[in-house]
Amino acid sequence: MPVLDTLSTIMGLLLGVYGLFYAVIAVFGLKKRKNQFPETRPCQRIAALVAARNEEAVIGQLVHSLVSQRYPKELSAVIVVPNNCTDDTEGAARRAGARILHVDRDVHSKGEALESAFRQLLAEDEFDAFCVFDADNIADPNFFQAVNDALNAGARIAQGYRDSKNPHANWVSGASSVFYWFMDRLYNHARRTLGTSAALNGTGFMVSASLLRETGYDIHSLTEDLEYTAQCALRGERVYWMDNAITYDEQPERLRDALVQRMRWFSGAYQCKKYYFKQLLKKHSFPCVDMALVFGSVYFMVLGLLPLIMSAVSMIVYMAHTPEYVLPMLLLAAGSGLLSILAMQAFAILICLLERKRLKPMARAIVLYPLFMALWMLANWASILSGPPKWKAIQHKAQTPDMEREMGGNA
Secondary structure, three states: OHHHHHHHHHHHHHHHHHHHHHHHHHHHHHOOOOOOOOOOOOOOOEEEEEEEOOOOOOHHHHHHHHHOOOOOHHHEEEEEEEOOOOOOHHHHHHHHOOEEOOOOOOOOOHHHHHHHHHHHHHHHOOOOEEEEEOOOOEEOOOHHHHHHHHHHOOOOEEEEEEEEOOOOOOHHHHHHHHHHHHHHHHHHHHHHHHOOOOOOOOOOEEEEHHHHHHHOOOOOOOOHHHHHHHHHHHHOOOOEEEEEEEEEEOOOOOHHHHHHHHHHHHHHHHHHHHHHHHHHHHHOOHHHHHHHHHHOHHHHHHHHHHHHHHHHHHHHHHHHHOHHHHHHHHHHHHHHHHHHHHHHHHHHHHHHHHOOOOOHHHHHHHHHHHHHHHHHHHHHHHHHHHOOOOOOOOOOOOOOOOOHHHHOOOO
């Protein structure tokens, strides 16, 4: 028992240091958000790029939001890259006003489709920068202008604010929205406050043509956003944060879809750990160590689980030898669990308040947020044990985003 207690204490301390690292950085996210880049005259040639697979239902809505940008039409374009489609994604995108670009080789992932598109478009030398979106997004009317301002200030790669189309649909979409608001405020905004590199979040990001010519888009994992962030960190290229470049992203409304998504993401991070973890640690720069800790999360998952198991074993053995303490120990365990649940619910409330989201429509998501995150952790373990799930389309539907500004908030 002393050996178990000692090991549990050591691993608990390591996990505490890991958590403290993120907690200290998150404190800087409490600083009020404000636009980092001054507004400038439109001059950058910007292309929106959408790799789409069986997105006929929603692609038109995204394209409409992009062709309707408050930005000179002669300086912008909307390019859809249909790949492996069995529906009329191409026709829907074309009717909405998009230019169609076909991949020039067989592709099996979003990253491969983007690589094909970037390579073809760079050869044409028509654009200064590319903005990457998912087909189920809606872009804020000022997105291109925000990108123009970032480029004129010297940014070569930047992540925009990832908001939600459907945070009030049900508790699953609401809890997922809370997670992304957390990433916006206490991850990316916090790192901008510190003057260090943010992270790409999969959609609503910008990359300049000049950077792509230097790096290419050589992606091998399921998480092309994190992998390219790591590549930029290794080069010393800062990922900037554009909190006024807003993308409304559709969150899954079925729990199964949310968990499958999570398994894919964690599997991709696990792949990146094999490719980049040691390289990042050798660089000794903050952005590199920051990304190494993201990819090394699998180690900390083990560190987090083993102390719980050992504590449970220790408690069972202790209660077996001292039956009079069974009830007090069970009450202590129940109390600790309840405090953890309340703390996570309080955290969800804090995120909503910081981002000025209305609490009443988010009530179910806030109450069930601890369950949502616990299931996400189980999905992470499932991806380690069984590998990434096979690709399966998640059904999207065209809908108007729950614009917080129209509902009394300010996204």
